[in-house]
Amino acid sequence: MEFPWKRNLIVLWLGVFFCSTAYSISIPFLPIFLETELGVTDHLEIWAGIAFGITFLASALISPFWGSLSDKYGRKPMLIRSGFSLAVLYLVSYFVTDPYVFLVVRLCQGLLAGFVPASIALVGTNTPEHKTGYALGVMATSGATGTIIGPLIGGVVSYYFGNRNAFLFSALIVLIAALIATIWAKEHNFNRSAKRSHVLDDIRQAASNRLFMSLLLLTGVANFSVMILEPLITIYVKSMGVSTSNASLSAGIVFSAVGIATLIMAPRWGKIGSRIGFGKVLLIGLLGSGVGNMLQFFFTDIWGFGALRFGYGLFFAAVLPSINAIIVRVTPADFRGRAFGLNQSASQIATMAGPVIGGLLGAWLDIRFVFIINGLLLLVCAFMVTRRSWEIPAAAAAEPVAKVRTEQP
Known part of the structure; x- marks a missing residue:
């Protein structure tokens, strides 16, 4: 039976789409959340910039480590780890009342990220050679779609249900991505006997x-x-x-x-x-x-x-x-x-x-x-x-x- 790379592509497209959507949901209201919910009134622009940037910085520093683990233990375990971790962290964001704690949560989001690169690596590794370009092109549309739709959803949810509830919505969306990857994503003939590198x-x-x-x-x-x-x-x-x-x-x-x-x-x-x-x-x-x-x-x-x-x-x-x-x-x-x-x-x-x-x-x-x-x-x-x-x-x-x-x- 031929390995179902097309099914993998659909499953991972949905996962990356949900993950990108969940992240971008907070973009429209993050500065407002800092001001109205966490009491940040002085230097709001600096706080907002740090809240955005700290996630990217942490992710940049930790990504090689997660990449090393994915080559040792598989890309699918990295999808599961990242998906469920981010779902928990978005849920934690709902309960945060202190701006410094919120920065710590944003830092952890960067440290535990990795769903998107693991998905791309899995698609690249488990797709026939002559179909790789098409598959990666399709994967590029998933993040773009999530980035387009996420701010719109975030604006609507925060307007009608409040800023905090938007984090609950993000947690639910990432949880769906994690479940999709856990149940349907497949990794073909992965060699787990290899020694993990530093x-x-x-x-x-x-x-x-x-x-x-x-x-x-x-x-x-x-x-x-x-x-x-x-x-x-x-x-x-x-x-x-x-x-x-x-x-x-x-x-x-x-x-x-x-x-x-x-x-x-x-x-x-x-x-x-x-x-x-x-x-x-x-x-x-x-x-x-x-x-x-x-x-x-x-x-x-x-x-x-x-x-x-x-x-x-x-x-x-x-x-x-x-x-x-x-x-x-x-x-x-x-x-x-x-x-x-x-x-x-x-x-x-x-x-x-x-x-x-x-x-x-x-x-x-x-x-x-x-x-x-x-x-x-x-x-x-x-x-x-x-x-x-x-x-x-x-x-x-x-x-x-x-x-x-x-x-x-």
């Missing part, structure tokens, strides 16, 4: 693979390019003449445009990558999104700006799935959990740094110049992609990661 050894082993390290850099830059605009979009929308009362809604629509474009194009880029090569798709995505970012400099109309953001999203949808697909090709199966753990660390560090640097640049420069800087950064990455051969034969990936080498053409 994180420092993993980092040294990964560092010997020049191509993999380049992919980590690209992951960081790609996520940074998204998050650097996080604190600026709403301000930029207001500068276009949108009223303060409508700015949040208009900015939400602009943010959603990129997510909707990802839903449309990510699976298609996966199929194209399987046909022409993921290195070429990665190059197309970086060039298109880099130019798309720079063109936003010239738009001061909300509708034109939103349409261009959508066009940018159509190209950017190619970037992260292509990186994930190449990681699968250049790392052996017994290193893949650690590879995606390190990839998650790069992503989380960039996610944490992006809003901070974006806010600083927005304070020093006209926001339109941030689009230029962002576009140039992606174009530099595109140039870097042209300097390497990214199509690695499947046989090379079966070698120890330290032996995989990619020279410039």
